[in-house]
Amino acid sequence: MPGESDDLEKLVESVADGESIDWDELERAAPNEESRQIVRHLRLVAEVADVHRSQVDNGALAEDAAVTAAAESIDSGLPAIPGAQGQRRVWPRIGSDPLPGNEGVWGHLLLVRKIGEGSFGEVYQAHDTWLDHPVALKLLKREAEARVQPSQLLHEARKLARVRHVNVVTVHGADRHNGRVGFWMDYIDGETLASMVSKGRLSAGEAVSVGQEVCRALAAVHQAKLIHRDVKAQNVMRAFDGGRIILMDFGAGEFVGDRSLGGRAQGTPLYLAPELLRGADATVRSDIYAVGVLMYHLVTGRFPVEAPSQAALVEAHARGERRRLRDERADLPDSFIAIVERAIDPNPERRYGSAGEMEAKLSGEPATRPVPVPLSSRSPGPTIGDYAKRATAVAAVVVALTGVLGFIAARAFEVVLRIDSEFALGLTGILVLGAQALLPFAMYWVLAAAFVGVLSGLRLLLPRRLMATPRRALASLASVNAPGMATIIFLSGATLALTLTWRYWEVFSVLWALRQDPLLPSAALSILNPASRPVHADYGMYSALLSFFLGLAVWRWFPSLEKRAEDGSALRPMKWGTIAIAFLVVAMAVAPRRAVWESFTIASFEKRPALVIGTAGEYYLLYAPDESNRPRFRVSKKDADAMNLQLTAETRALFEREP
Amino acid sequence: MRDTTMQGEGTSPLSGRPVGMTSTIDLLDRFKQGDQEAVSLLVERSIPPLKRWARGRLPQWARSLAETQDLVQNAVLRALPHLKTFEARHPGALQAYLRQAVDNHIKDEIRKVRARPAAESLSEEQEDQGPSPLELAIGREGLERYEAALAKLRPIDQEAIIARCELQQSYDEIAIALGKPSADAARMAVVRAIRNLLKAMSDGSGPP
Numbered sequence: 001m002p003g004e005s006d007d008l009e010k011l012v013e014s015v016a017d018g019e020s021i022d023w024d025e026l027e028r029a030a031p032n033e034e035s036r037q038i039v040r041h042l043r044l045v046a047e048v049a050d051v052h053r054s055q056v057d058n059g060a061l062a063e064d065a066a067v068t069a070a071a072e073s074i075d076s077g078l079p080a081i082p083g084a085q086g087q088r089r090v091w092p093r094i095g096s097d098p099l100p101g102n103e104g105v106w107g108h109l110l111l112v113r114k115i116g117e118g119s120f121g122e123v124y125q126a127h128d129t130w131l132d133h134p135v136a137l138k139l140l141k142r143e144a145e146a147r148v149q150p151s152q153l154l155h156e157a158r159k160l161a162r163v164r165h166v167n168v169v170t171v172h173g174a175d176r177h178n179g180r181v182g183f184w185m186d187y188i189d190g191e192t193l194a195s196m197v198s199k200g201r202l203s204a205g206e207a208v209s210v211g212q213e214v215c216r217a218l219a220a221v222h223q224a225k226l227i228h229r230d231v232k233a234q235n236v237m238r239a240f241d242g243g244r245i246i247l248m249d250f251g252a253g254e255f256v257g258d259r260s261l262g263g264r265a266q267g268t269p270l271y272l273a274p275e276l277l278r279g280a281d282a283t284v285r286s287d288i289y290a291v292g293v294l295m296y297h298l299v300t301g302r303f304p305v306e307a308p309s310q311a312a313l314v315e316a317h318a319r320g321e322r323r324r325l326r327d328e329r330a331d332l333p334d335s336f337i338a339i340v341e342r343a344i345d346p347n348p349e350r351r352y353g354s355a356g357e358m359e360a361k362l363s364g365e366p367a368t369r370p371v372p373v374p375l376s377s378r379s380p381g382p383t384i385g386d387y388a389k390r391a392t393a394v395a396a397v398v399v400a401l402t403g404v405l406g407f408i409a410a411r412a413f414e415v416v417l418r419i420d421s422e423f424a425l426g427l428t429g430i431l432v433l434g435a436q437a438l439l440p441f442a443m444y445w446v447l448a449a450a451f452v453g454v455l456s457g458l459r460l461l462l463p464r465r466l467m468a469t470p471r472r473a474l475a476s477l478a479s480v481n482a483p484g485m486a487t488i489i490f491l492s493g494a495t496l497a498l499t500l501t502w503r504y505w506e507v508f509s510v511l512w513a514l515r516q517d518p519l520l521p522s523a524a525l526s527i528l529n530p531a532s533r534p535v536h537a538d539y540g541m542y543s544a545l546l547s548f549f550l551g552l553a554v555w556r557w558f559p560s561l562e563k564r565a566e567d568g569s570a571l572r573p574m575k576w577g578t579i580a581i582a583f584l585v586v587a588m589a590v591a592p593r594r595a596v597w598e599s600f601t602i603a604s605f606e607k608r609p610a611l612v613i614g615t616a617g618e619y620y621l622l623y624a625p626d627e628s629n630r631p632r633f634r635v636s637k638k639d640a641d642a643m644n645l646q647l648t649a650e651t652r653a654l655f656e657r658e659p
Numbered sequence: 660m661r662d663t664t665m666q667g668e669g670t671s672p673l674s675g676r677p678v679g680m681t682s683t684i685d686l687l688d689r690f691k692q693g694d695q696e697a698v699s700l701l702v703e704r705s706i707p708p709l710k711r712w713a714r715g716r717l718p719q720w721a722r723s724l725a726e727t728q729d730l731v732q733n734a735v736l737r738a739l740p741h742l743k744t745f746e747a748r749h750p751g752a753l754q755a756y757l758r759q760a761v762d763n764h765i766k767d768e769i770r771k772v773r774a775r776p777a778a779e780s781l782s783e784e785q786e787d788q789g790p791s792p793l794e795l796a797i798g799r800e801g802l803e804r805y806e807a808a809l810a811k812l813r814p815i816d817q818e819a820i821i822a823r824c825e826l827q828q829s830y831d832e833i834a835i836a837l838g839k840p841s842a843d844a845a846r847m848a849v850v851r852a853i854r855n856l857l858k859a860m861s862d863g864s865g866p867p
Contacts, residue, residue, distance in 0.1 A: 012857070016849045041860040042802050045853060049824040051715045051793045113703060125699070134699070189699070195733055550756070576663060 004495045008038065012542075017044045018053065107177040109184060110139055117141075121153060125187055131573075134189075135172065139182035147519035157183035164225040167217035169248045185572050188248075190240045193294070195548070196536060197301055201329075206343035207298040208362050210236070213245035215359035218227040221247070222355060227282045231290035232271045233297055269310050274317035274346050277310075285348040288358060292343025292351075299336075300328040304344050320346065334560070398438075399431075406434025408587050413594035416515045417632070423614030423621045436597075437590045444544030454553070470492055482561040486574040493550045500585065501545060504539045522626070528595050528655040536596050537550045550582035599651035605633060606644045611654060627654055676833060684750060691743055701742075705757050707736050715793045715825075734764030739840045751836035752817035758821050808857055808859035816852035823849045 014021055065631045105111070109126040117121035126137040140153045146391070153174075160171040160183075193210065196202065196494065214236060221228050228247070235249040246570055252435050267278070273289035276282060296304050304322050307313035321538035322344075323339045338360050345351050350356040374461040410425040424434065501508070506527050512526075526532060558575045600611040605622055610633065614621035622633040622645075635645055672804045686704075689697035710731045717730070738760035745756060794802055809817055815837065824837050830842035830849075839845040 008854075012850050012853045018844060031756065037861065041857050042853075044797055044805055045824060045856060047797045047801075048805055049827070051796045052712060052825050053827050112699075135698075191736060195736070198733065199737065243737060282852075330836070490800055519789075 003415045011039075011042060015042055015049070018049060021046065053600070082249050104138070106180070107175055109135065110135065118512075124443050125604050126184065128184070134186045134187040135184045136169075136313060137184045138183055139180050142180070152181065153614050159224075159226055160185065161221050161459045162226065165217055167245055167247055168220055169246050177363045186246075188237045188239055188246050190246070192234050192238045193236045193238065193298060197233055197298060201301050204332045205300060207295050208336065210238070210245055210298060211291060211295045212362045214294065214361050215355040217247035218287055218291065218355035219359065222284050222287070228287050229282045230268060230271070230288075231287055232268045233292055233294060235270075236294070248258060268589065269313050270306065273348065275316045275348055277317055279286065283348065284354060285351045286353045288343050288355065289348070291355070291358065295597070296325055296328075299332060300325070302328060316344065322346070402431055402434035402438050404434070405437045405586070405590050406430035406432070409433050409437050409590050409593040412511070412591035416511045416595065417613070417623065418515065419614060419621065419632075422616040423619075433598075437593050437618065440540050441547070441589075442584060443550050448545055448548040467638060483570055483574075486558065486561050486571040488572040489553050490577050490581075493546070493553070493578050496546050497581045497585050500539070500542055501588065504535070504544075507536070507539070511592060511595065516522055522655075525655050528592070530653045530656050532598070533596060536592065537563060540589050543585045547582040547586050550578050550585070554578055554582070561644070566592065578610035597653070599653055600646045602652055603652045604644075604646045604648065605635065611652070612647065613654070623654070684753075687742060687745070687753060701737055702732070702739070705754070706731055707733065708828070709757060709761050712825050713761055713765060716762065716791050719808050725845075730765060730768060731761055734761040734773070737764065749818075749836060749838035751816065751822055751833070752850070753839075754826065754836060755814070755821050757820040758825065804860060805856075808856050811859045811862075812852065813857055815848070817850035818855060819845075819848045824853075 011026075016390070021043075021044070023039065024431050027036055027039045027043075030039055063511075106126070108130050109128055112127060112134075114122060114127040114308045115125050120141055121138050122141055124137045124139065126135050128135045138153065138156075157171050157174040160169065165169065169185050169188065171183055171185045176182075187641065200382070218228060220232070221404050230249060235247065237246045237248060238244070239246065260488075261439075271290040271293045273286040280286075293303060295304075304321070304325070305313060305316050307316045323331065325340050329337075339358070343351055343358060352361065373657070404634060406425075407430050412432050413419070414421075414424055460595075476557065510520075510527050514525065527535070538585060541627075554575055558571065558578075562571050562575075600613055600623075603610045603612050603622060605624075609626065610622040610624040613632075618637050620635045620637065620640075622635055635643055639645075667711065677691075686701050688695045690701055713731050734822070735757055738757055742756075797805070809820060812820070818837060819833065822833045823830075828836065830845045833839070834842050834845035837845060837848060839848055
């Protein structure tokens, strides 16, 4: 019995061997519940095996037995493992049907596997034995020969042969063997866009990248006086190696003005332009419509007009029904949506006039600039050289900013205290001062960027429709009056900058007063005292935040407004004005830096306290902020002893009260 | 039914094993080194047994030859990039990995179809969303119990069960796939794996 280990062992062996077992009888005979449970579990395993065995028996083995000498010769290293009947069994091919022709050979091509099938043709991966490389072979189906002329397949080959382009599959030859007409072309090791979409929607950048290449392919097709008529996700492939996009299947294509295929609509209904469904001729603009539908499909997984039947589709078009892309993907850039919506406009006259025009539009949109498509492509990322260039550019900007801020802080100090130019800070001192000034700003900028990043992340958590309304309102406002929006941004920045200056005006007024009157009473200088540093820290923080958001406006919002404006250049004064405000805000916050934050060496000069505020060659510049007349002394280092000058190791801020 | 067929022609002169299976590991290595032909050959080898396997797992609507072919092929192609970092000790490990990939893909597809409004797509046929043959035979609960117990086993036991019970391979094939010295050793490995599966099923649940 199964409860006993020997019996259980035999039972398990029987299940492993696939033997027939009377489970009901076994369960009845089980002595206890534990044994019965083991029987039930084992039965479950046996049934799993039975179901899979039945699938094999239902003809699948016969399918796999489609073994050909061709496969062996192609793949001499792998075949032949002994099968259950002790016969030599070659690894089966993918194709679901027995290979055509004589032992999988078609002329000089060895057929490897079926990789695609249409209504009248079937495509095989094959091996060109003359050129020793893989090719794709399209053959007319035997069952289709009664209704399709072999010349129709050759017609497709001829059409393909007229187009030579990196984004169009290249045909290598056509022939008839074993009574079957076919032509062979590039074998693309990749996946169709339909397969890509089945794994998830593409981003706008990815779709733009694909759309550009499809447009380039179509431009070449149209230049050859051909209309493709069946652009769709299933007919566009992305190569695994390099991510190249390749337009395939010209079976539905026709020469411009050629009505040999009849005036009826050809192609896949969901991709057909409404005028084709009404019986009009295919044109360049109907191909453009299909590209628009393709891009719509790539980013949504759906179609702009959907219906359960072709008749219903025609009616839906007639009623003007169309699912707007914005309603499907509210997060997409406005420019991307505008391009796709224009391509799928029901009125062909309003669509792009050529594939080149659409490609140019896709290429020229900064907001939809193509990004490398990840997935299975292996397009190379940035090189070390690219990183080095970027790092150099960033370093140059940081050094320049450091220098400028250091110079402003140094000059402000020198002007206020009327310091002679010979004691002006040198380049090293300026850079050090600039770095000290930049550091707190950099910290606040990073924090602000992180805050914006978090907000963007949270936005994704909100329902799309909630975000769609304000976005649409803003986009609409921007489209209607881009200069007005630019002015609002500029004036907002200017107002905030003025508010900030007004709020901390005391700092500047005292500095200016000190410049005018060096004998200003110490009580009037309290804003420059270290005790007032928290006020300056607040000022620095607000300045950093305001400059960050003004910079963000210049970087992100102005380009978008410039695109929407009738004359984008008219917005430039506002943009440069905003940049100037951001710079002024930072410069003003940095100006009092030395007077407030810097510590100077304390000296004793003729038994009176003084601070060393500069050196130039053999001279010290001493300043006595606590003296009633705040004298500045220029003392030679040689005469230090004679003049009773002693430097201490201590330091203090300029207007810090002596303890 | 014991099918411990002796190895015949098509064996490697060095190892005495059929070269077809042993070179699967070589193909995997070649694939990792960027050999595109190896991809094609790996796919060519993997798909037929997986397709047979998948038929038992697919609901009626997706069981046509073309649908099964597409599903399995898509799943294998999706899994390929991950094989770059896949360390296969023997061909059976790759087999089990791809079987899991196909299983996941099937579940994704079924989920997608169930979530899709019926009259949304013109080109798609109306689908019967009924259960798969396996679900019909052992019920969804039974299938879940089996899968859960299988997932708890050591990889070598999982691979033995998948090869024998699901992919319906002979003991000779399993010997090669699992790197066992003989068909008898492979049979012992399968028996041991089933025993462990029973234990995992008993540990994990109430009455079946």
